[in-house]
Amino acid sequence: MTSMDRRGFVAAAAGAAAAAVALNPQTAVAVSGTREAQGTQGTRGTLPSAPTDTDGLPYEDEGDFADADRGFIAAFTAGPIKTAAGKVAWDPDAYRFIGEQKSEPDSVDPSLWRQARLLSRQGLYRVTDRIYQVRGLDLSNMTIVEGDTGLIVIDPLISAETAAAALRLYREHRDPKGARPVKAMIYTHPHVDHFGGCRGVLPGSTEGVDILAPEGFMEHAVSENVYAGPAMARRSAYMYGAQLPTGVKTQVGCGLGLNVSLGTVGLIPPTRYITATGQEVTLDGVRIEFQMTPGTESQAEMNFLFPDLRAVCMAENATHTMHNIITLRGAQVRDAHAWAGYLTESIGLYAKKADVAFASHHWPTWGDEAIVALLTHQRDLYGYLHDQTVRLINQGRTGSEIAETLQLPPQLDRVWANRGYYGSISHNVKGIYQRYMGWFDANPAHLWQHPPVEEAKRWVECLGGQRAVRRQARRYAERGDLRFAVTLLNHAVFNDPGDREAKRDLAGLYTRLGHGMENAVWRNFYLMAAQELKEGIKPATSATLGPDMYMALTVGQLIDSMAVRVNGPKAWDLRLDVDWHIGDTYWHLRLANGLLTWTTSASPAKDAGLTMTMTKPQLLALLAGKGTDGITMTGDPALLKRLLSVLDAPDPVFPIVTP
Numbered sequence: 160m161t162s163m164d165r166r167g168f169v170a171a172a173a174g175a176a177a178a179a180v181a182l183n184p185q186t187a188v189a190v191s192g193t194r195e196a197q198g199t200q201g202t203r204g205t206l207p208s209a210p211t212d213t214d215g216l217p218y219e220d221e222g223d224f225a226d227a228d229r230g231f232i233a234a235f236t237a238g239p240i241k242t243a244a245g246k247v248a249w250d251p252d253a254y255r256f257i258g259e260q261k262s263e264p265d266s267v268d269p270s271l272w273r274q275a276r277l278l279s280r281q282g283l284y285r286v287t288d289r290i291y292q293v294r295g296l297d298l299s300n301m302t303i304v305e306g307d308t309g310l311i312v313i314d315p316l317i318s319a320e321t322a323a324a325a326l327r328l329y330r331e332h333r334d335p336k337g338a339r340p341v342k343a344m345i346y347t348h349p350h351v352d353h354f355g356g357c358r359g360v361l362p363g364s365t366e367g368v369d370i371l372a373p374e375g376f377m378e379h380a381v382s383e384n385v386y387a388g389p390a391m392a393r394r395s396a397y398m399y400g401a402q403l404p405t406g407v408k409t410q411v412g413c414g415l416g417l418n419v420s421l422g423t424v425g426l427i428p429p430t431r432y433i434t435a436t437g438q439e440v441t442l443d444g445v446r447i448e449f450q451m452t453p454g455t456e457s458q459a460e461m462n463f464l465f466p467d468l469r470a471v472c473m474a475e476n477a478t479h480t481m482h483n484i485i486t487l488r489g490a491q492v493r494d495a496h497a498w499a500g501y502l503t504e505s506i507g508l509y510a511k512k513a514d515v516a517f518a519s520h521h522w523p524t525w526g527d528e529a530i531v532a533l534l535t536h537q538r539d540l541y542g543y544l545h546d547q548t549v550r551l552i553n554q555g556r557t558g559s560e561i562a563e564t565l566q567l568p569p570q571l572d573r574v575w576a577n578r579g580y581y582g583s584i585s586h587n588v589k590g591i592y593q594r595y596m597g598w599f600d601a602n603p604a605h606l607w608q609h610p611p612v613e614e615a616k617r618w619v620e621c622l623g624g625q626r627a628v629r630r631q632a633r634r635y636a637e638r639g640d641l642r643f644a645v646t647l648l649n650h651a652v653f654n655d656p657g658d659r660e661a662k663r664d665l666a667g668l669y670t671r672l673g674h675g676m677e678n679a680v681w682r683n684f685y686l687m688a689a690q691e692l693k694e695g696i697k698p699a700t701s702a703t704l705g706p707d708m709y710m711a712l713t714v715g716q717l718i719d720s721m722a723v724r725v726n727g728p729k730a731w732d733l734r735l736d737v738d739w740h741i742g743d744t745y746w747h748l749r750l751a752n753g754l755l756t757w758t759t760s761a762s763p764a765k766d767a768g769l770t771m772t773m774t775k776p777q778l779l780a781l782l783a784g785k786g787t788d789g790i791t792m793t794g795d796p797a798l799l800k801r802l803l804s805v806l807d808a809p810d811p812v813f814p815i816v817t818p
Contacts, residue, residue, distance in 0.1 A: 215573070216270060216573060216575070216578075217573060217575075218269075218273070220575070223277055223479065223522070223575060224276075224277065226522050226523060226524065226525065227277045227280050227521075227522040228280065229284070229522075229523075229525070230284040230285035230286060231280075231282060231283075231284055232282065232283040232284060232285060232291075232332050233282055233283050233328065233331070233332055234251075234281055234282035234283075235251050235281060235282055235283075235293075235295075235296060235324060235325075235328050236251075237324070238251075238252070239251070239252075240296070240320050240321055240324045240420075240422070241320065242320055242422050242423060242703070246421065246422075247421070248318050248320040248321060248420050248421050248422030248423075248702075249296060249297060249318070249320070249321045249324075249420040249421070249422070251281055251295065251296060253405045253417075253418075254275075254278075254279045254281075254295075254405055254411075254412065254417050255279075256405065256406060256407070257275050257276055257279035257411065258276070258279050258280075260407060264407035264408075265674075266407050266408045266674040267407055267411055267674065268674075268675060268676055268677040268682075270578060270580075270677045271411065271414070271580060271676065271677045271678070271679055271682065272411070273575075274412075274414055274479075274480070274578070274580045274679070275411040275412050275679075277479075277521075277522065278295070278412050278414075278416060278417055278521075279295070279412075279417070280294065280295060280522075281294055281295020281296060282294065282295065282328070283328050283329055283332055283333075286302070286470065286515055286517050286523050287468060287469070287470050287514065287515050288468060289304060289305040289445075289468055290302065290303075290304050290305075290465070290468060290470055290515075290517070291303045291304075291305075291329060291333065292517065292523075293325035293326075293328055293329060294522070295417060296316065296321045296324055296325050296328075296420075297316040297317050297318065297321045297322075297325075297352065297356070297416070297419070297420045298316075298317060298352045298399075298413070298415065298416035298417065298418060298419045298420070298520075299314055299316055299317070299352040299353060299416060299519045299520055300314065300517075300518070300519050300520060300521075301313070301314060301315055301316050301322060301325045301326075301356070302314060302472065302517065302519070303326075303329050304445060304465070304468075305333075305339065306339075306342055306343070306442060306443025306444050306445050307443050307444030307445075308339070308340075308342065308443055308444070309339045309340045309341060309342035309343075309443050310334075310339050310340070310341045310342060310343075310443075311341075311342065311343045311344070311345065311442050311443060311445060312326075312341055312343070312344045312345070312360050313344075313345045313347065313472060313519070314345070314346065314347055314352075314353040314354070314519045315344065315353075315354065315355075315356040315357050315359060315360045316352065316355065316356035316359070316420065317351055317352045317355040317356055317419055317420045317422070317424065317702060318355060318356050318359070318420040318421070318422025318423055318424060318702055319355075319356050319357070319358040319359035319362070319422055319423045319424075319425055319705070320356075320359060320420070320422035320423065321356055321359065321420045321422055322356025322357070322358075322359030322360050323356075323359035323360070323362070324359075325356075325359075326341075326359065326360055341360055341361060341368060342367075342368060342369065342442065342443040343368060343369040343370070343371065343442040343443060344357065344360060344361065344368065344369070344370045344371070344427070345370075345371045345372070345463075346370070346371070346372040346373075346376060346429065347373075347460060347461060347462075347472065347474035347475065347519055348373065348376070348456065348457035348459055348460035348461070348474055348475065349372070349375075349376045349377075349379040349380035349383070349457060349458075349459055350383075350457055350475075351380075351424060351702075352416075352419070352519075353475075353519055354372075354380060354426055354427075355424035355425060355426070355702065356420075356422070356424075356425070357425050357426065357427045357707075358423070358425035358427070358705065358707065361427060365427055368430070369430055369431060369442055370427055370428070370429045370430045370431070371429060371430075371431050371432070371433060371440065371442075372429035372431075372432060372433070372459075373432065373433050373451060373453070373459040373460055373461040374432045374433065374434045374451070374453075374459060375453065375458060375459035376429055376432065376459050377428060377429070377711065378459075379457065379458045379459050380426060380711065381426075381708070381711050381712050381713075381716060382716065383490070385712065385716055385719070385720045386719065386720065386723055387489060387723075389809030389810070389811055390489060390809075390813075391488050391489045391490070392699065392701055392811065393699070393810075393811060393812065393813060393815070394487065394488040394489055394815075395419075395488040395701075396687065396699065396700070396701075397487070397488075397683060397684045397687045397688070397815065398413070398486070398487050398488045398680050398683060398684065399413050399418055399419055399680075399683060400413070400418070400682075400683030400686060400687055401418070401419065401700055401701075402687065402690070402697050402700060403683065403686055403687060403690060408674070409686060410683060410686070411679065411682075412679055413581065413679045413680055413683065414480050414580025414581035414678065414679035414680065415478070415480060415482075415520050415521075415580070415581040415679075416520055416521075419702065420702065421700060421701065421702050421703075422702060422703065423702070423703045423705045424702045424703065424704050424705055424707075424708055425705040425707040425708065426705075426707040426708050426711045427707060428711060433449045433451065433461055434451070435449075435451060436449065436450045436451045436504070436508075437449070437450075445465060445467070445468070446465065446466055446467055447463050447464070447465055448463060448464045448466055449461050449462070449463045450462040450463065450464075450501070450504065450505060450508055452474070452476055452497075452498075452501040453497075454493065454494040454497040454498070455476050455493065455494070455497060455498040455501055456474070456475040456476055456482055456493065456498070457475070457493075458491065460474050460475070460476065461474060462474050462476060462505060464508065464509060464512060464513060466512065469512065469513050469514040469515070470513055470514065470515045470516075470517065471505075471509045471512075471513040471515075471516045471517075471530070472516075472517055472518065472519075473505070473516055473517070473518045473534075474518065474519055475518060475519050475520060476498065476501065476502065476505070476518075476537075477502060477505070477516070477518060477533055477534055477537045478518050478520050478521050478537075478576070479520075479521040479522065479575065479576045480521070480576065480578060480579070480580040480581045480582070481540060481577055481578060481579045481580070481581065481582040481583065481584075481587070482581060482582045483581060483582040483586075483587065483590075484541075484544070484582065484586075484587040484590040484591055484594075485586060485587065485589070485590030485593065487586060487680055487684065492590045492591075492593055492594040493590070494594070495541045495542070495544055495545035495587070495591055496541075496542070496545045496546075498541045499538050499539075499541040499542030499545065502534050502535075502537055502538035502541070503538055505534050506531060506534050506535060506538070509530065509534075510527065510530075510531050511527055513527070513530055514526065514527065515530075516530045516533065516534075533576060536571060536574045536576060536577055537576065537577070539571055540567070540571055540574075540577045543567060543568070543571065544565070544584065544587055544588060544591060545591055547561075547565055548561055548565065548588050548591040548592060549591070549595065551564075551565065552592060552595060552596060557592070557600035557601075557602075558588065558589040558592030558593065558596070558600065559589070559600075561588050561589075561592060562584070562585040562586075562588040562589055565584060565588055566584070567584065578677065579677060579678045580677065580678060580679050581678070581679065581680060582678075582680075583678045583680075583681065611653050611818070612653050612654070612818050614650070614653075615649075615650040615651070615652075615653035615654040616654050618647075618650040618654070619650055619651060619654040619655075622647075625651055625654065625655055625658055625661065628647050628648070628650060628651040628654075628661070629648070629651060629658075629660060629661055629664060631647055632644045632645075632647040632648045632651070632664060632668075633664070635647065636668060641668050641671060641672055644668055645665060645668050645669065645672070648661055648664055648665035648668065649665065649816075651665075652665055652692075652816070652817060652818075653817070653818050656817045656818055662692045662693070662817075663692075663693070665689075665692055665816075666688075666689040666690075666692040666693050667689070669685045669686070669688045669689040669692070670685070670686065670689045672685045673685030673686040673689065688815070688816045691815070691816055691817075692816055692817070696812045696814060697812075698812065699811045699812055709779050710775065710776075710779070714739070714741055714744075714746055714775065714778070715746075715757065715759075717778065717779075717782065718746065718748060718755070718757045721755060721782070721806060722754070722755040722756070724806040724807050724808070724809070725750070725753065725754070725755050725805055725806060725807075726805050726806070726807045727753035727754075728753065729753075729805045730750060730753045730805040731752070731753050733750055733751075733753075733801065733805060734750065734751045735749075735750050735768060735769075735798045735801060735802060736748070736749050736750075736764060736766050736767045736768055736769075737767060737768065737769045737770075737771065737798055737799065737802060738763050738764055738767040738769070738770040738771065739771050739773070739778065740763070740770055740771065740772040740773070741772075741773060741774065741775060741778065742775075743761065744759050744760075744761065745759065745760050745761065745762060745763050745764065745770075746758075746759055747759065747760065747764045747767065748802075750802060750805075767794065768794050768795050768798050769792060769793070769794035769795050769796065769798040769799060770792070770793045770794055771787075771790055771791070771792050771799070772790065772791040772792075772793075773789070773790040773791070774789075777789050777790050787799075
């Protein structure tokens, strides 16, 4: 029995050399002959112009395992980490099954299983003299640098609860008397897994504590969580498999880390911004030299060198996976060209100057030669994806066509750190295409297509009804073409969401696809889809945004967050002007033509029908539906009611795999 047979990808017609079709997030191209369909970004290795196959990867190389275990001090053994309300924010034992599994499971791609084994290690580790990391207590790592009199904390995880537990683990083994206060904190970039746990590190006063971040940090830290935040949160549940149980047939992590914690998210504003490459700062006696890398993995990001400790932090710009140029949860497209350029600069800045490179995910890399190799391979990865995608764009190829054919050179593809566990060639290429060309591929047939339900109705009608669609889908699945089989069944479900047989068959195919994915995010998407088709949509599970996050929003951002909730048609004929008087500023809100706009001045507007004088906490309470206590209103209070009446509430559990 072949490796693909045991993954259930093909039930080949007896005696036939049926064409097999790739289902691969990396290369996913059709091949002919007797080769079985690949549902993975691999089952070991990559074949040129063929589905990614992981059979040719260097599994004999155990170097990553040695690095992942190097410097181990102790595991976290205190059991589930809970919030004040008793909710489990993180269960450090949830992924113990990975280490306990004695044989390679049939339901996980072997390359992804290797990555999961590496990520399942958790605890306190020594990186080098004075630098320690806590890994495996959240999606990201927390790094602790011992200064002359206290501690410097880098990237304090997602939740206050997990960050506090990480700091306790460090103190237990390095500072049992708690004599070293936290003297400084560094945010490498404004993604929540790099700042959200700040209150677990600094639960009280932050007076006298240096908090450093790259220029633009606050703007991007809050904006990503506001405007399209509800939709991103829903899609993130798919991306991280948040509602899947852990296990060899379900969720085995996300390739970047294990998963996201579900504690309390905070945000302590920086006290100092890094603005230029070459800028040097000394924190508690520790010298740090910074490199600005905007537009790479984040719109505001930075790497930095500890020259006296000969260690470099690569933030999230060089990790042990292909990263995302565009994330499947939704985000602005990142600049692959700039990313590669900054890594070239990093090589020049850090070669011969560092004995270890560590990042906010995964495990460190030791030795100058290995560090330069990692940075070079990652640089060439993003640069190649960018340049070859643009080359093919200029030859008239569309994003989906490029994603089907573009492959990495074998010397890059065989590098473990370049494998697509989190990002993939397929969706990264489409992201690069989107950055340059937008959503439209210039084919007029795609300019004005029907939305999913209407298109599904017509597909089902053309194919002869629901039963015929199910029959055809099974035929394609038996031939190994799961991609087209799920396309047909998706139409059947959208045409008739009450068709239990179609939903059952589609869930089965999504499960088969998921079990073959090398990419953990694709695996989670497929398996979340299968679960929702079988069990329905479950209540959302997410971290809790603490008051820090809301207080970090500017008044303008709060108004903008209202503006994107205005039900335009409902507000077409509504015209009103309201002033918010907060501090020394008047915020002039105008609703007209279904659009909410605002300006500011130091004096009230003459045409305001209502003026509301309040503090920012009172405004936050108002927007949270807690009433107008303490707010002074002059004018017509009914205008506030009319404004609030045209705001739609986001749907945190909107359907994805059903209409």
